[in-house]
Each structure stands twice: as structure tokens, then as C-alpha cells.
Amino acid sequence: MAGYQLEFRRNDHPMDNREHEELALLGHVPAAHIVDLTDLGIVVESTARDNLERVATQVPPPSMSQSFLAPVDGVKNKRCQEWTMDVVYISGAGSGIGRASALQFVADGARKLAIVDIVSGGLQQSTALIKERSSHVDLLSIVADLSKEEEVHRVFAEIQQRFGRLDVAVNCAGITGTYLPIEQLSSADLDKVLNVNLRSLWLCEKAQIEQFMRQEERPVITGLGTKTRGSIVNIASMLGTITMPHASPYVMSKHGVVGLTKTDALDYANRGIRVNAICPGFIQTNLLDSTGWEALAPLCAATPMNRLGTAEEVAFVVTFLASDRASFMTGSVVLADGGYTVK
Template identity: 45%
Template sequence: MDQDFSGKVAVVTGGGSGIGEACARLLAARGAHVLVADRDLGGAERVAGDIGGAARAFEVDVADPQACEAMVRAAVEAFGRLDVAVNNAGIGGPQQPTGDYPLDGWASVIAVNLSGVFYCMRAELPAMLESGGGSIVNMASILGTVGFAQSVAYVAAKHGVVGMTKTAAVEYAQRGIRVNSVGPGFIDTPLLAAADPQILAGIGALHPIGRLGRAAEVAELVAFLASDRASNTTGSYLLSDGGYTAL
């Protein structure tokens, strides 16, 4: 039997495209009501419209703590509770060596990819406690465990997401909330769409399975962690990387 999210309410940030879109669609297909949150309201509205009555769109900039609080309020007002949160919103940032990395690029990547996850959890956790518990899945990356040249801000942020996840998991383990993180490898999403096809082929070859991952594959892992089937799993960092980090 597939995971059953009937009667449960989920928030998915970055839900207007890529991995977030795949997560929102899969959770809804398995019974959840979903608040599709994205900085791109048009993308969120498209996904929510395709899902139908079980979804609502919400415009959010996760780098703004008040916006994250408003997002959680919107989910509770629309659907009555909060059970699942997928903190997926993220940006890529500049590509420069550490000694030349632009300060504004550092600030923007950390604001979205690290502080944004904290702001979301800070808003989500009290709402989940009021609902009797829940599950949070934070989107990290393979770069939450390895380095990658010319990506110091992204790597630092994703390492931080893994650490925050473990900390929150310890704090809330006996209060009915599980907190886990997922580390995708390089996934075929809009973040990579502008790259040269030859470069993408080369990146795909770095994965032992010989290709880029798919958003739907990551969504399956997220749904498992969000479901009651993962009831003994918290504080974990699980990879969906085609074997990239096994090399």
C-alpha cells in the first residue's frame, strides 16, 4: 500500500517548479492537502491549479521570516492544521573561487538556502505541535557532505541545513515531530536548464548510474520520510544521488 496522506496538510516551499513541484504533486496524489509556496507566484498557481481543490498557491520569500510565518498561517487557515513540511526552496548562486566570491552572492545564498530553512522550521514547528506532531523534510544536497569548487556559499548553506536538521530532530523527537534531510545529486530541474548540454552530459557521467537524477525520484524519498512508514527515522540525511558520493 502506498503512503496515505489522507487528512494531512503539507507545505512545500519552492513548489512551483523542479523538485518542489514533484513533491507537491506526489503528496497531493497520495491524499494530502498542499500549500504550494514559491517566490514565483505564477509557478505556484500553475501547480496548485493542476492539483485542484486539494491545493492552494502562496507567494513566499523564505529569506523573510515574517513571510514564512504568514505561509504557515495560510496553510492552517486554509486546511485547519499542519502535518508535513518540505523546505525545498533554494537558489544556486555565483560560481567563483572562495577568495573572489562576491559578498552579495554569499549573502543571498545564505539568506535563502540556510536562513530560509531555519525561518520555515521556526514557523512550522509550533504549528505541528498544535496539530499533535508531524514530519519536516529539509532539502539539502550532496553538497551537504562534500565540497564543490567555486560554490562556497551553496556548500556552506547545505552543510548547515544538515546540521540544523539533526539539531531540530533531537529537540523534537519526543514531541511527535520527525525532522530529516534529503541530499539530491545533480537533478534535471530548471536550475540546470540553462547549462550547456555537453556540460550536463559530463555532470551526468559523474554519477555511477550514468545520468542526472529526476525530480520525481527525489520526491519519492521525500514522501517516504514524510510518511508514517518512516516512523523510526529522524535526524537522518538520506541521499538520492545516483551513487555520486559513493565514488
């Protein structure tokens, strides 16, 4: 019997089954009734339409900030199960895209997370937000400077000790550095950006792939017959594909991230490891918080969508690329820039 998975969210977080809410959505499926309710979603299955209308009339659906509809086999909620057994690592998780990605993984059902940031205060805030969203997450929070090789070794040793494996790695840590013409920059300005944005990512990706290679392949959850050892998503930048005045260290670092992504994707494509990159445009994160909105107006005007993107919009792309649903994607460089680079 054909079925569908329907997930409702209120105020950007999944509803808990302890609320005992029965929900149905008319118009998206020809006929349905609720057969299972979890804290991450609802599974519905085909049945007589009058049953659906009766349920929906008695308990109208709430306002939804987001809803997702995806096919499943019978009544098995694959979306809710997708991340349940996986161990997800996210760097730069104390703010911005890293924090938004962590929260989105939790919303999608992740139950084992390792989050890392160099700023303890931001990491504590992210930890609190994750625990607020779900009490079922086994969360490992680590303060570390990933530009130091010994710190990278410590982080992944802790992950191995806590969880025994790694399935998904999202490398978000990064800085903008100093924007000046090259004759006004020092080698220290260059080293600072390259150490954080490129060298540390290389060290982390090396550790991640080493861990993946120690693991046995597992079948993908989509039932397509392929297997995986792990998936890496690197946060680059649209400046990894184009350039901008006075930004040579940053542009160099992000072009390097794109190059590293493609190289490792090629080297490990037949070993069950996927490596992809996302190139965000101008995103409303803490990297832009220090800039007044008047200064940001030209950035918005230069973007065809005429606005800044949000960290949450990038996080949706992150979780898709990391998932088994993107099982034929590796070496991809996905732009999320509001159309900036198509001009």
C-alpha cells in the same frame, strides 16, 4: 482475511473511478478479486484464483508506468487514506523537486495542500497541474519571499486559518548562487545564498515546529502504537556532505541544512516530531536548465549511474520520509545521488 492494495497509474496519474475500469494483475498475488475501486487505487482481497483469471481475461490490465503493491488489513485501503486527512506544506513548489513532490503527494492521496513559491508564474503552473490531477484537493497557493521573516509569519498564519493544523512540511526552496573562487566573490554573493537556502529554511522550520507543538499527537496510521505531531523533510544536497570547487556559498548553506536537520531532530525526537533531510545529486531541474547539455555531460559521466536524476525520483523519497511508514527515522540524511558520493 489477508488483502493487498494495488494502485494503477496511467500517464503518471491515478485513474479516476468514473472510468469504471475493472483491473486485476496476475502474478503478484496468489489469488484475488476486485472488491473496491477508488480514484486513487484498487483494493483486492484473496479469493478463488479462477475468479481473478476470469476478470483479468475479460478486462486486460492497461500499460502501467508505475504500480505499487502494499499489504493492508482486510479491504481497507490504507495507502489511499494515508494523506487524506493530513495537511501538507511544500515550499519551492513552483518547479523542480517542489512541484514533483506536490504532484506525488496528490497521487498518493493528499487532499489538503499548501504550496509556496516566490515565482508566481511557476506556482500558477503547479496549481493547474495539481487541479488537473485531482479535483478533490483543497489547495492553498501562496506567493511569498520566505527569506523575509514577516512573509514566513504570513504564510503559516494563512495555513492555520485555512486548515487549522499542519502535518507535513517539505522545505524545497533554494538557489545555486554564483560559482567562483572565493577571492572573486562578494559578501553579497554569500548573503544571497545563505538567506534563501539556510536562513529562510530556519525561519520556516521554526514556524513549522511551533505549529506542531500546538497540536495534539495522533496515532500513526501503520497501527504500530506510536504517535506523531508532524514530519519535516528538508531538501539539502549531496554538497551538504561533500564539497565542490568554486561553490563555497552553496556548500556552506547545504552543510547548514544538514546540521539544522540533525539538531532539530535530536531536540524534538521524543515530542512526536521527525526531521529528515534528502541530499540529491545532479537532478534535471530548472537549476540546471540554463546549462547546455554539453556542459552537463561531465556531471553525468561523474555519476556512476551515468545520468542525471529526475525530480520525480527525489519526490518518491520525499513522500516516504514524510509518511508514517518512516516513523522510526529522524535526523536521517538520505542521499539520492546516483552513487556519486560512494566513489
